[in-house]
Amino acid sequence: MALTQVSSNKRCDGYQKVFEHDSSELKCKMKFAIYLPPKAESSKCPVLYSLSGLSCTEQNFITKAGSQQAASEHGIIYINISTFTVYSGCNIEGEDESWDLGTGAGFYVNATQEPWKTNYHMYSYVTEELPRLINSNFPNLGKYKACIYLTLHRLKLFSGYLGPDKSTWELYDATVMAESYSGPELDILIDQGRDGLFLSSSQLRPDNLIAAFSKQKIPVVFRLQQGYDHSYYFIFSFIIDHIKHHAKYLNA
Amino acid sequence: MALTQVSSNKRCDGYQKVFEHDSSELKCKMKFAIYLPPKAESSKCPVLYSLSGLSCTEQNFITKAGSQQAASEHGIIYINISTFTVYSGCNIEGEDESWDLGTGAGFYVNATQEPWKTNYHMYSYVTEELPRLINSNFPNLGKYKACIYLTLHRLKLFSGYLGPDKSTWELYDATVMAESYSGPELDILIDQGRDGLFLSSSQLRPDNLIAAFSKQKIPVVFRLQQGYDHSYYFIFSFIIDHIKHHAKYLNA
Numbered sequence: 001m002a003l004t005q006v007s008s009n010k011r012c013d014g015y016q017k018v019f020e021h022d023s024s025e026l027k028c029k030m031k032f033a034i035y036l037p038p039k040a041e042s043s044k045c046p047v048l049y050s051l052s053g054l055s056c057t058e059q060n061f062i063t064k065a066g067s068q069q070a071a072s073e074h075g076i077i078y079i080n081i082s083t084f085t086v087y088s089g090c091n092i093e094g095e096d097e098s099w100d101l102g103t104g105a106g107f108y109v110n111a112t113q114e115p116w117k118t119n120y121h122m123y124s125y126v127t128e129e130l131p132r133l134i135n136s137n138f139p140n141l142g143k144y145k146a147c148i149y150l151t152l153h154r155l156k157l158f159s160g161y162l163g164p165d166k167s168t169w170e171l172y173d174a175t176v177m178a179e180s181y182s183g184p185e186l187d188i189l190i191d192q193g194r195d196g197l198f199l200s201s202s203q204l205r206p207d208n209l210i211a212a213f214s215k216q217k218i219p220v221v222f223r224l225q226q227g228y229d230h231s232y233y234f235i236f237s238f239i240i241d242h243i244k245h246h247a248k249y250l251n252a
Numbered sequence: 253m254a255l256t257q258v259s260s261n262k263r264c265d266g267y268q269k270v271f272e273h274d275s276s277e278l279k280c281k282m283k284f285a286i287y288l289p290p291k292a293e294s295s296k297c298p299v300l301y302s303l304s305g306l307s308c309t310e311q312n313f314i315t316k317a318g319s320q321q322a323a324s325e326h327g328i329i330y331i332n333i334s335t336f337t338v339y340s341g342c343n344i345e346g347e348d349e350s351w352d353l354g355t356g357a358g359f360y361v362n363a364t365q366e367p368w369k370t371n372y373h374m375y376s377y378v379t380e381e382l383p384r385l386i387n388s389n390f391p392n393l394g395k396y397k398a399c400i401y402l403t404l405h406r407l408k409l410f411s412g413y414l415g416p417d418k419s420t421w422e423l424y425d426a427t428v429m430a431e432s433y434s435g436p437e438l439d440i441l442i443d444q445g446r447d448g449l450f451l452s453s454s455q456l457r458p459d460n461l462i463a464a465f466s467k468q469k470i471p472v473v474f475r476l477q478q479g480y481d482h483s484y485y486f487i488f489s490f491i492i493d494h495i496k497h498h499a500k501y502l503n504a
């Protein structure tokens with residue numbers, strides 16, 4: 001699949017680029033951003049994928065998160081995608097009526113319900129199509145591991161994409177995944193702003209996830225950060241710790 | 253003068269705040285952003301003032317420049333102002349017609365020409381009113397030194413604010429100031445993107461400034477950064493070096 005370069009800017013000795021392409025999964029145009037650290041010019045580098053939340057284009061993360069300094073230092077290729085613009089070319093009736101259903105709200109699931117099920121295949125896009133595209137277009141990629149930040153939105157809106165049967169929601173539920181996990185050993189770092197709206201209104205339930213880890217004896221460092229909210233100010237404050245955490249394994 | 257807090261977000265252990273006030277110099281509402289590092293809670297901290305360029309509100313710098321990590325680490329209070337919104341309440345005829353004259357284009361001069369001369373007193377605002385306001389409202393300020401990043405725009409547009417007599421422009425010209433400098437010893441660090449539009453079109457003339465420093469035997473580190481432009485990607489890439497440079501003296 002052909003990539004079109006939208007922009008390229010030097011940053012922290014490397015390059016922050018944005019590309020556009022036609023997605024076969026989503027049946028529309030898709031954009032992603034890729035940060036190439038200076039090390040990528042001469043040797044292979046591992047890749048880190050970051051998935052933004054509601055209403056974000058690829059610009060939110062690249063302008064506000066401050067990830068490039070640490071990615072440059074640790075030799076990490078950093079990819080982040082646009083979840084907002086992704087569906088804006090589909091012209092589905094009602095797609096722009098709600099901030100948390102339709103355009104800007106992919107939730108990284110494969111929709112099974114009308115009118116979403118033709119285009120809204122974000123799960124397959126991020127787990128299959130995008131990594132394939134990246135691996136075939138960027139020759140300096142080395143080790144590939146999907147390291148994805150998850151936040152739990154057990155929102156009623158899932159029913160719009162997946163229908164009322166809650167058992168179909170569980171495929172995308174980190175707590176359910178943790179409860180039945182039996183893969184290689186994990187080392188998990190989670191930061192959570194203590195004073196954000198989504199936590200206090202119980203739309204985020206990190207306690208459920210922690211309970212599942214404990215039951216399964218999966219080691220986790222969970223930091224409930226006093227005074228912080230759910231914004232990019234919060235992400236900016238801790239992104240360096242997270243890149244360092246991943247780099248320890250990716251560069252090992 | 254009373255300050256109204258517009259926002260406050262925890263960031264890098266400190267707080268990023270925005271305030272609004274009535275400016276007596278500018279005769280309109282004015283906003284500024286202040287980052288308070290964690291150290292400011294218990295002891296005095298030095299202050300660094302950063303002046304944004306054309307078309308910027310206070311948001312550009314606080315979201316894109318990535319200054320808070322280093323300000324937090326070095327215990328620096330960081331202030332940046334809005335040059336865009338500053339004049340938007342003045343209702344001067346023609347103020348919105350050009351991106352580089354009128355609203356969004358203060359240039360930190362005191363205008364002497366109509367229709368600007370009543371409100372456009374940005375020089376007095378940043379050198380007198382703002383520091384007075386900051387010092388009287390934030391009890392934890394310690395040493396105060398104005399450390400301002402300058403870029404040279406010897407634009408014809410200066411004539412709009414200052415009239416055709418170029419000798420009146422020289423008050424605001426860093427090269428002219430350097431040529432007659434006789435104050436305390438300086439240690440100057442300048443970063444300049446080599447591949448930006450303003451440099452290649454000769455609207456920026458760092459060579460003139462360097463020549464003045466050389467003549468005056470003022471030490472300077474000038475880094476012409478290959479591949480970089482004039483954007484916030486460039487600022488983000490080097491802001492840590494600059495805060496560290498200032499902190500060396502401010503915390504001494």
